[in-house]
Amino acid sequence: MEKEIQKNFIALQKAKSYQLKAERGFAAIVSLLAIMSMSVVFASGFLFVTLRGIEGMQAQTNSIQGYYASEAGIEDAIYRIKNNKNIGTETVVTVGSATATTTIATVGRIKTIIAEGALANATRKVQTELELSADETDFHYGVQVGEGGVEMDQNSTITGSIYSNGNVTGSSGARITGDAWIAGGASPTLDAKWEVQNADLAFGAAVGGSVITTVDSTGDTGEYTSIALGSDGFARISYMDNSNDDLKFARCTNADCTSSVRTAVDTAGEVYEVTSLALDANDFGYISYYHDGNDDQKFTRCTNADCSAKNTTIVESSGNVGDTSAIKIGSDGFARIAYFQDDAGDVKFAQCTNADCTAKNITTVDATNYAGEWLSLALGSNGFARISYHDDTNNELKFIRCTNDDCTNKNITLIDTTNDVGKYNSLVLDASNFAQISYYDASGENLKFVRCTNEDCTSKNITTVDSSGDVGQYSSIALGSDGFARISYYDESNTALKFVRCTNADCTTKNISTVDNAASVGKYTSVTLGSDGFARISYFDDSNDDLKFARCIDNDCTPSQQRLDVAQSFQLATSTASAVRRVSLYIKKVGTPSDITVRIMKDEGGRPGDSGSDVLASGTLSASAVTTNYGWVDISFTTNPTLNPGTTYWIMTDTSLDNNNYWVWGLDSAGGYAQGSAKFSDDWDNGVWSNITGDLDFRVWVGGTDTSLDGVVVEGDVHTHSITNSSVCGDAYYQYIDTNSLNFLNAPTSPTCPTPLTNGTAYPGSIDPPLLGMPISQGNIDKWKTDAQAGGTIAGNYTVSSNVSLGPKEITGDLVMTSNNKILIVTGTIYVQGNIDISNGSTIQCDAGYGANSCVIMADGWIHVSNNGAFSGSGTAGSYLMMLTTLACDGTGATSPDGKACGHHDGAVDVHNQATGVIFYATDGMINLHNGVNITEATAYKLRLDNTATITYDVGLSNVNFSSGPSAGWAISGWKEVQ
Secondary structure: OHHHHHHHHHHHHHHHHHHHHHHHHHHHHHHHHHHHHHHHHHHHHHHHHHHHHHHHHHHHHHHHHHHHHHHHHHHHHHHHHHOOOOOOOEEEEEEOOEEEEEEEEEEOOEEEEEEEEEEOOEEEEEEEEEEEOOEEEOOOOOEEEEEEEEEEOOOOEEEOOEEEOOOEEEOOOOEEOOOEEEOOOEOOEEEEEEOOOOEEEEEOEEEOOEEEEEEEOOOOEEEEEEEEEOOOOOEEEEEEEOOOOEEEEEEEOOOOOOOEEEEEEEOOOOEOOOOEEEEOOOOOEEEEEEEOOOOEEEEEEEOOOOOOOEEEEEEEOOOOEEEEEEEEEOOOOOEEEEEEEOOOOEEEEEEEOOOOOOOEEEEEEEOOOOEEEEEEEEEOOOOOEEEEEEEOOOOEEEEEEEOOOOOOOEEEEEEEOOOOEEEEEEEEEOOOOOEEEEEEEOOOOEEEEEEEOOOOOOOEEEEEEEOOOOEEEEEEEEEOOOOOEEEEEEEOOOOEEEEEEEOOOOOOOEEEEEEEOOOOEEEEEEEEEOOOOOEEEEEEEOOOOEEEEEEEOOOOOOOOEEEOEEEEEEOOOOOOOEEEEEEEEEEEEEOOOOOEEEEEEEEOOOOEOOOHHHEEEEEEEOHHHOOOOOEEEEEEEOOOOEEOOOOOEEEEEEOOOOOOOEEEEEEEOOOOOOOOOEEEEOOHHHOOOEEEOOEEOEEEEEOOEOOEEEOOEEOOOEEOOEEEOOEEOOOEEEOEEOHHHHHHHHOOOOOOOOOOOOOOOEEEOOOOOOOOOOOOOHHHHHHHHHHHHOOOEEOOOEEOOOOEEEOOEEEOOOEEEOOOOOEEEEOOOEEEOOOEEEOOOOEEEEOHHHOOOEEEEEEOOOEEEOOOOEEEOOOOOOOOEEEEEOOOOOOOOOEOOOOOEOOHHHOOEEEOOOEEEEEEEEEEEEEEEOOOOEEEEEEEEEEEEOOOOEEEOOHHHHOEEEOOOOOOOEEEEEEEEEO
């Protein structure tokens, strides 16, 4: 029984053992399955992250290719427009695997081109604007003639008004339906002059040193600036908006940042303190900054040009981190950020390992002492970081050279331990990867500079750069192409922005300038250099709480001067008192400045007078008569004062400030004109003038003969010296009038005058009208010749024997259009060195592509139109064809003064048939209109109308734009990425 019990016990023990083994086996299987499940989960997660990363990288690649495709679409459209190729309002261009859809909208003289590049689901848009550059010319009179005057045969008519610098004479039935202005002093004499030009004098702009712009003045904004330049050469600036505790970004859209796109980048909570900016290959911003509300180090990667699209990441949030930071972009395109941990007093470094820095390696680089509140970052050619910083515990400047990517390995060097030094430091590396650092000496209140002579900066040269007062806070450094430092910094003593250009390696020699000394400006400076080698500086205006920007336009960033009013003194060359009729200036323009006032001024102690009583005469220099190349331009005056020999007078120009649109006056830098000098002022009536080294080019015309109206019916008013044998239906302004003309003025009759009749008013003793400059200057003509020559040359005569499009082109011989009913379409300016002969139904018209602009054909010889030659503009209202000749044949001889053969009637232009839609222009010659001819506009040195010839003025001629061709005048006026 006992054995049975023992046997059963053993069996039970075995059963239990089997059960335990089974349970252990089951547990092992369960454990194995759990482990396998977890592995699958982890693997799936890793695979998911990897796939998302690959997907993100592919999306980014597609986006970049889409951007390049959109730029290709823009460039294709520009090429087609500029070269007059066929292009519609919408075009599709294939660029590799991507496509670009380009749309073009034209409004007036502006074409807006938008190209959308697309690859897969990624799209990018780029927009550019083209503006048609054209020369504006104003024809305010049906007839404008020079000193040769007007001869009107029987029953000839000028429908419109007339302005003549010479006599107007008529035969029976000659009529002017508008007003007649006949200037006094015909054929004045060239007297005082200086015509040597070997230098330029710009005016109407801030010149020298720097152009200063307020970029953002909304609220309290502009602290903690950081600047970088895009590939377009225009500034990008990150900064703080203190009013709203926001991070902001400005993209300047021109060189001076007078126009910009400003974006609030981070508005979440209290964003404040130091910003640092870098640009990637797409010119998109990378910005490191501090979130004051949460004590976090933050980073924003802009994904478009204006940073209106972006990705923002908290780089580190442990403790109080980031109230000082500096950013650079590695060769992998990812950010590197050095920053300060305030609660621990440590210098830290983040190596971002993806685009948005959501993955990164963070290293505490220096935890000894309390250090890093002021720091700066640069990357060596090996991609490893260099960091300069201030040790607040010992008041020293220190330097770190990292020897691997994440700066876990590094060498730390004490650079300057003299007194309290190292705050406001800024770091740059030279071509040898040796550091150069600007910094503040708080003990001496000086700006200091160190040039390291090895990689770890264990050997170096230290220089006190500026010790004039309390200077050196907020320093920022860049290196010029000469390898020498450029430093912007704050002058606390004078509350001004200063700049130093070092002229040797250690900055022991240098040029120091005050860039902006407006009240309390210059904190938070950041400097970079443009392609011209000159500085661009962003900084804070503490008085107005504004963000400001300075574009230096010389090496030393010297203070700019507002050279608005410029004057040249002179004395008459004649020994006889004479009336001044006009002056001529040798001048050109930059951009599109407005008309300016030119005055003859009395002298007051060696400078122009400063009150209204010192103004002897005033006139207007027409901007449309000036080109971008030098040329002589005439200015006539509303009065003609008498000038005395031996007395000093001043020719003074009075302009307004426009740094993009201004004037350049020809200058003799040697100052060879013994009877005068040149000066400039920012405002002539404040009496403060500065000397100009040299003399400005000018001509003064005096004297001349009295002019008259004789034998003409004028339905409007008459302004002239003498009126004889004429019927004036309006008012008369004169020095002399004969009895018959005066009687008619007092009691006009019908049908000579239109009804209702009104007695005219006599104004005896009226001042003669001034000589009026011609609407087209020699500078305009020279430019058009250059435009034509740019299209190539046809040697010898060119005969139009079939319908043809032509231009821009220079023809060295004659242009002949005498075959029946042939059509010449002008596709660009045509310059004919010989003569132009048009007859037998031939037609000349501007290409439709000119739109509202007008086209030009010019000749150095005569122009002859007969047998139903026809003309027209482009077909768009406001477009005209101009036929211009420079031939100086005025009807007095068979050859011109330079020996060229004159045309019919010894003139320059001879027209036999109707010619509407065309402007005839003879700068120095006579236009002759035959019996019954009716034309639109005639401007010449002299005009002769045969019996019943008519000129009918078109009001559209008051504002005509001439361009060099339907496409050649298009210039890029803007380029940006859009949403």
